[in-house]
Every structure is written in C-alpha cells, then in structure tokens.
Amino acid sequence: MTRTTLIPLTLALLAPIPALAQTTEQHQVSAVELFALAARAEAGGQPGDAETMYRALARDPDGEVRAEARFRLGQLLEKLGRKREAATTYRALLDEKPGAARVRLELARLLTQMGDEGAARRELRQAQAGGLPPQVAQIVDQFAAALRSRKPWGASLEVALVPDSNVNRATDAATLDTVLAPLQLSRDAREQSGIGARAAGQLYARVPIATNLSLVPRVSGQGDFYRQGRFNDVSASGLVGLEWSLGRDRLRPSIGGTQRWYGGSPYARTATAAIDWQHPLGTKAQLTTSATIADTRYRGNALQNGLLLNGAVAYERAFSPRAGGSVTLSATRQTANDPGYATASGAASLLGWHEFGRTTVYATAGLRRLEGDARLFLFPERRKDWNVSLGAGATFRRLQIHGFAPIVRLDWERNNSTVGIYDFTRKAATIGLTRAF
Numbered sequence: 001m002t003r004t005t006l007i008p009l010t011l012a013l014l015a016p017i018p019a020l021a022q023t024t025e026q027h028q029v030s031a032v033e034l035f036a037l038a039a040r041a042e043a044g045g046q047p048g049d050a051e052t053m054y055r056a057l058a059r060d061p062d063g064e065v066r067a068e069a070r071f072r073l074g075q076l077l078e079k080l081g082r083k084r085e086a087a088t089t090y091r092a093l094l095d096e097k098p099g100a101a102r103v104r105l106e107l108a109r110l111l112t113q114m115g116d117e118g119a120a121r122r123e124l125r126q127a128q129a130g131g132l133p134p135q136v137a138q139i140v141d142q143f144a145a146a147l148r149s150r151k152p153w154g155a156s157l158e159v160a161l162v163p164d165s166n167v168n169r170a171t172d173a174a175t176l177d178t179v180l181a182p183l184q185l186s187r188d189a190r191e192q193s194g195i196g197a198r199a200a201g202q203l204y205a206r207v208p209i210a211t212n213l214s215l216v217p218r219v220s221g222q223g224d225f226y227r228q229g230r231f232n233d234v235s236a237s238g239l240v241g242l243e244w245s246l247g248r249d250r251l252r253p254s255i256g257g258t259q260r261w262y263g264g265s266p267y268a269r270t271a272t273a274a275i276d277w278q279h280p281l282g283t284k285a286q287l288t289t290s291a292t293i294a295d296t297r298y299r300g301n302a303l304q305n306g307l308l309l310n311g312a313v314a315y316e317r318a319f320s321p322r323a324g325g326s327v328t329l330s331a332t333r334q335t336a337n338d339p340g341y342a343t344a345s346g347a348a349s350l351l352g353w354h355e356f357g358r359t360t361v362y363a364t365a366g367l368r369r370l371e372g373d374a375r376l377f378l379f380p381e382r383r384k385d386w387n388v389s390l391g392a393g394a395t396f397r398r399l400q401i402h403g404f405a406p407i408v409r410l411d412w413e414r415n416n417s418t419v420g421i422y423d424f425t426r427k428a429a430t431i432g433l434t435r436a437f
Contacts (some may be wrong), residue, residue, distance in 0.1 A: 031057060031065045040074070047080055058092075067097055083114055088400065090326050095358040095397065098126075098321035119289050125318035128422065157201045159406075160432025167194045167231045177383065191424060196226040198430070201240075213247040216254075230263040239272070250278040270308070271295045285317040306342065307336035325352040340376035343383065345369060360400040364391040372419075379417040389413045395434060404433040 001219045038053035054076065057069030070093040075087035094100060104123050111120035114127040163388040172191040202220040209215050218241070241254025253275040260267045276290035288297040312330035321323065336342040347368035354361055372383035393409035409430040417423040 016326075031060060031181045033197075035068065035072070040089055042076060043191045047076060049340060050076055054197045058200065065097060066095055067100065068430070071103060071106075074103075078110065086110060087114070088397075092358065094321075095355065097369050098355065100230045104321070121280075121286065122316075122318070122324070125286070125316075126321050126324065140320075155201070155203045158199070158432060158434065160198045161429045162196045162198045162430050164196060164426065164428040165193045166191045166424055166426035166428075167196060167224070167226060168192050169424050169426060171420055172425075173423070173431065174422055184334060189421075192228070192231060194228060194231065196224050196231075196432055198224050198432070199220070206243070214243045216243050218240050218254075218256075230237040232264060233260075235260040240320075241274075248280050252278075255373035265401060266299045269297050274417075281315075285315065288314045288316070289354065303338035304336050307333075308335075309333040325350070327351075338376075340372060340383075343370050344374040345371070345385075347387075349389075358396070360397070362393055365389070376419065379419050383419045385416060385417040386416055387413070393430075401433070401437065407432055407434045 015160050025257060027162065034053055038050045038057075040231065041053065042050035051073065054069045054073035054395030058066050058073060060066050060069065072090050073088045074089040074093070075425075077083075077089060077203040087107060087110050090103050093103050094107065097103070104126060108120040108123040111123065120215040122397050168191070170189060187223065197404040198244075200222040201222075202218065204216060204218040207215040207217075209417040218239045219237070221234070221236040225232050225234075225355055234257055237256060237258035239254045241252055241256075244251040253273075254418075255273045257272060258270040260269075271296040272292060274292040276288060279287045279289075281287050290310075290312050292308070292310045296304075296306060297313055309328065310332045310365070312328060314328040316326040316327055318326060328347075329348045332343075332345045332347075334341075334343045334345075345368055347366060349364065351362065351364050353363075366387070366389040368385070368387040369384040370383070370387065389412065390411060391411045393407060395407045397405045399406050407430070411428045411430070413424075413428075415424050
C-alpha cells in the first residue's frame with residue numbers, strides 16, 4: 001500500500017466530526033441549512049460563496065458548528081490550491097479541539113505535500129499520543145514509517161526585532177587580571193547593549209536520483225544587525241547532501257561550507273562534513289543522532305585555527321495532543337594551533353511546549369561545561385566555563401497575518417568563566433513573525 005492511499009484509508013476509519021448530527025435545536029437546524037447551502041454552492045462551481053458561508057459558520061457560538069465549518073473550509077481551500085491557508089484553518093480547529101485525530105492527520109498529510117516533513121511527523125506523534133483505534137493506529141504507524149517529503153524545492157524567511165543586553169557576549173569588567181599586569185579593556189571590548197534586527201532565510205531543492213534517495217542542495221543565511229555596525233554578525237552557508245530512506249529510518253550525509261562576517265569584515269570560514277540519523281521509537285517518540293566535523297579558519301587569529309568535532313543525541317516525545325518535549329545531549333571538541341584556544345565541552349538541554357487554545361507556550365533550559373587544554377599566555381588560569389541558559393516564548397496564532405503569527409521569546413544566559421574575557425551575562429528578547437501552523 002502506498003503512502004498516498006494510507007492517509008485516506010486512515011481518515012475513512014475515523015469517526016466524522018459530529019456537528020451535523022445535532023439538529024434538535026432551531027439554532028442547529030439553521031446551521032445545518034447553511035451547511036447544505038454551502039455544499040450546493042461548492043458543488044455548483046461557486047467556491048467563493050461556499051467559502052463565505054463556511055467562514056461565517058466558523059464564528060458560530062457553538063463549538064461543534066465551528067469545528068465542522070473549519071474542517072469543511074480547510075477541505076475547500078485545499079481543493080482551491082490554497083494549502084497554506086488550509087493548514088492554518090486546520091490548526092485553528094485543533095487549537096479548540098486538540099483531540100480531533102482526523103483533523104490532525106489531515107494536517108499531517110497536508111504538511112507532507114508542502115514539504116515540511118518534520119512538522120508532519122510531529123503531528124502524527126501528537127495524534128498517536130491522544131489514542132487511536134487499533135486499526136487506525138496501525139495504518140498511521142505505516143504512514144509514519146513511509147513518510148518522506150516530495151516537494152522539489154522550498155524556502156523560508158524569518159524577521160524579528162531583538163533587544164539584547166549583551167550583543168557581543170563580552171564581560172562587563174573594565175580591567176582583567178593577567179600574568180603581566182591588569183589589562184584595561186576598551187569600551188568596544190566590554191559588554192554592549194542594543195536593539196537589533198534579525199533576518200534568517202533558507203532555500204533548498206530536492207532532486208530524486210534513485211528509489212528512496214534524493215540529492216538535496218541547500219543555501220541559508222542569518223544576520224543580526226545593529227545601529228553600531230561594528231557588532232553586525234552575518235553568516236552564510238551552502239550544503240549539498242543526500243537524503244536516504246531506510247525503512248522507518250532516515251539518513252542524511254552532507255558536505256559544505258560557512259562564511260561568517262563580524263563588524264562587516266570576514267571573521268571565520270568553515271568547511272563541514274556532517275551526517276544525521278532519524279529513528280522513530282514507537283508511535284510517540286523519535287530519536288535523532290548527528291555527527292559533524294569542521295575545519296575552521298579564523299582570519300584575525302591563526303592560533304585559533306583547528307578542527308571542530310561535534311556529536312549529539314536528541315530524544316523527542318509527544319506527551320498528549322497538546323504537549324510535548326525533548327532532551328538533547330551533545331559533546332564538542334575544538335582543536336587549535338594554540339592549546340589555550342583548544343577546548344572540550346559537554347552540554348544538555350531541555351525543551352517543553354504546551355498549547356493553550358490558540359497560543360503555544362514553550363520553555364528551554366541548557367547547561368554546558370567547557371574546559372580549555374591549557375591556559376592562554378596572558379591569563380593565570382586555564383579556561384573553565386559553566387554556561388547556564390534559560391528561555392521562554394509564545395506564539396499567538398489568534399493574531400495571525402497571512403498565515404504568519406507573532407512570536408515573543410525571552411532568553412537569559414550566564415557564562416561563568418575562570419578567564420575574565422569569557423565571563424558574561426546576557427538577556428535578550430525576540431519579537432517577530434513565524435508560521436502559524
């Protein structure tokens with residue numbers, strides 16, 4: 001059975017939304033009549049009229065009527081080729097009825113068609129966390145195992161305003177102790193606050209080259225821009241990789257490079273090779289492992305040049321149709337021409353999220369330990385850092401604009417280091433737009 005036939009069969013096995021069965025009150029009878037008029041308009045080649053009626057019913061005070069109207073509106077928008085609006089409509093329905101498994105599966109199917117495989121898999125896990133009939137659960141599991149994106153290309157763009165208490169992640173100390181004498185820091189070398197603008201984008205293509213195997217070139221960029229241009233931080237990268245489906249697993253090797261500019265000048269260039277493996281664990285969880293090796297060259301200080309080795313394991317789980325979380329463990333080794341710049345570190349991070357109506361709230365926490373191989377020439381101690389980070393944010397889908405919703409994030413970071421130049425505290429907020437589904 002192919003993936004395209006799995007989802008329709010699954011939807012057929014699920015019970016329909018019950019709004020139309022409730023016809024005892026006059027209010028419900030009126031709604032049923034309007035639904036019938038909308039259906040006739042749709043069948044008669046007047047989708048605009050049908051859309052108007054469905055949107056009116058989607059504001060009905062009765063929750064069951066609203067759900068039925070949004071479901072039918074999503075189906076209509078799909079037929080009209082307006083997939084982004086359809087996905088937003090399904091999401092609005094799920095905000096009120098997170099246990100509507102059929103709608104969640106429709107959204108997963110639609111996200112797959114749009115090329116957002118990760119989000120589709122997440123919706124499947126949320127549906128399974130809410131419980132499904134055995135025959136439906138079996139088919140959904142088959143669909144999850146066979147799920148793969150078919151979109152030949154895609155792009156994304158994010159813009160945000162970022163007030164930051166420490167844009168350069170620098171110490172607030174005016175002087176630092178060294179083995180020679182106290183070192184007086186210039187104002188630019190110390191903590192600087194500012195309000196910046198962040199822009200990030202990505203463009204990719206997917207070229208099938210064999211059964212279950214695709215070539216995926218990708219370019220991306222990100223920039224933080226401030227009134228003081230000397231703190232602008234911009235990076236651009238290009239990667240080309242393979243996407244290989246192995247039964248229920250996914251394997252993605254890639255190679256590429258990154259160029260970073262700081263203050264308008266070239267800062268570092270990196271050549272990278274990476275591989276990640278994605279493996280489902282039952283119906284509600286997923287394990288992702290990754291390994292990266294990168295050769296990094298710093299334009300301003302050749303003593304920092306070296307290899308960067310990183311490995312990470314992430315476990316993600318759906319707790320219920322409205323909540324989920326993940327834990328990530330990672331280890332990093334940075335070599336350098338000067339052992340004082342060579343480091344080894346280990347980190348752990350937690351992410352949890354919960355939907356409250358049409359608002360998604362999330363929180364993060366991270367802890368990292370880093371140690372240098374040797375002390376830097378000027379400083380009396382070998383570098384030893386403890387880094388703690390906390391974050392919280394929310395997406396407000398009720399205020400969406402053309403399929404995008406406002407997002408607000410608050411971040412706090414404390415890096416406690418035995419080397420004063422790396423010791424800092426940072427607080428930042430992000431106010432921007434993100435996709436509403």
